[in-house]
Amino acid sequence: MGRWEPNGRGRLAEAALKLYAEQGFERTTVTEIAEAAGLTERTFFRHFADKREVLFYGTEMALDMLTRTIAEAPASASPMDAVGAALESFGAFFQEDPERVRRRDAIVSASTELRERELVKLDAFASAMVGALRERGTPEPAASLAAEAGIAAFKVAYARWVAAEPGKTGRTDEQELPRLVRKTLTELQEILADRASV
Numbered sequence: 001m002g003r004w005e006p007n008g009r010g011r012l013a014e015a016a017l018k019l020y021a022e023q024g025f026e027r028t029t030v031t032e033i034a035e036a037a038g039l040t041e042r043t044f045f046r047h048f049a050d051k052r053e054v055l056f057y058g059t060e061m062a063l064d065m066l067t068r069t070i071a072e073a074p075a076s077a078s079p080m081d082a083v084g085a086a087l088e089s090f091g092a093f094f095q096e097d098p099e100r101v102r103r104r105d106a107i108v109s110a111s112t113e114l115r116e117r118e119l120v121k122l123d124a125f126a127s128a129m130v131g132a133l134r135e136r137g138t139p140e141p142a143a144s145l146a147a148e149a150g151i152a153a154f155k156v157a158y159a160r161w162v163a164a165e166p167g168k169t170g171r172t173d174e175q176e177l178p179r180l181v182r183k184t185l186t187e188l189q190e191i192l193a194d195r196a197s198v
Contacts, residue, residue, distance in 0.1 A: 009047040009057075011037040016054040017100070020107045025051070025114060052117060055104055059121055063128045065089055070132035079138045083129055083150035084185045091157070091177035098161075098177075105162045126151045149188060157184040 015036035019028045030051050034044045048054050066086045073082035094101050108114040126147045133143035157180040164175060 008037070008039055008043055012039060012044055012047055013054050013057075016051065017103050017107065020055075021103060025107055025111045052114065055108060055114060056117060056121060059124065062090060062093070063125065065093065066125055067128050067132040070129060071135065073136075079133050079136075079142050079146035080150070080185070080189070082133065082136065083146045084182065086129060086132075087150050087154045087181050087185070088178040090154070091161075091181045094158075094161075095177045102162055122151055122155065150185070153184045153188045154181055157181045160184070 012033060016028070016033045019032055019036060028051065030041055030044050033051065033054070034041045037044075048057060066089075069086035069089045070082045073085055077085070108118050129147035129150065130143045133146060134140075138146070157177065161175075161177045161180050
């Protein structure tokens with residue numbers, strides 16, 4: 001096989017998702033992934049640091065998307081509005097290939113190691129948003145509260161979206177992740193407003 005392989009990363013990722021679903025993440029080897037993709041182990045390691053990275057690549061792009069959206073929010077936007085806009089844009093990214101996202105979620109959910117890695121990733125997203133909010137002049141603890149509350153709302157919205165039946169009509173809010181993120185953030189604000197009025 002030649003040195004250059006078109007869409008090697010995509011082929012490896014698809015082969016890995018299929019094998020992880022069939023035989024489990026722990027029992028799948030890099031050799032098996034490479035063979036299923038028709039590529040070599042060496043090619044695998046050119047694209048991914050390890051077999052976990054197949055499920056988590058793109059983190060740098062996501063961090064950039066979140067921080068850029070916060071930075072570009074109007075000056076009049078509240079910290080929560082800036083975080084909400086960032087998380088809606090992040091949700092739109094997931095919406096591009098919902099079937100792949102749901103397959104990935106099932107694999108991550110089945111592994112303690114991968115669930116821990118997912119939490120580390122979400123913590124990195126929150127930290128990046130805190131930094132972006134501080135750069136906008138948001139003081140502490142407002143920056144941390146907005147970012148952490150946003151991530152909590154995103155996790156709830158994401159879980160609802162993943163659990164929703166694909167193609168089900170009449171539930172538009174749970175078929176589109178950005179809309180569901182917005183709805184969940186609104187629900188969070190209502191809960192906090194109710195608490196403040198007690």
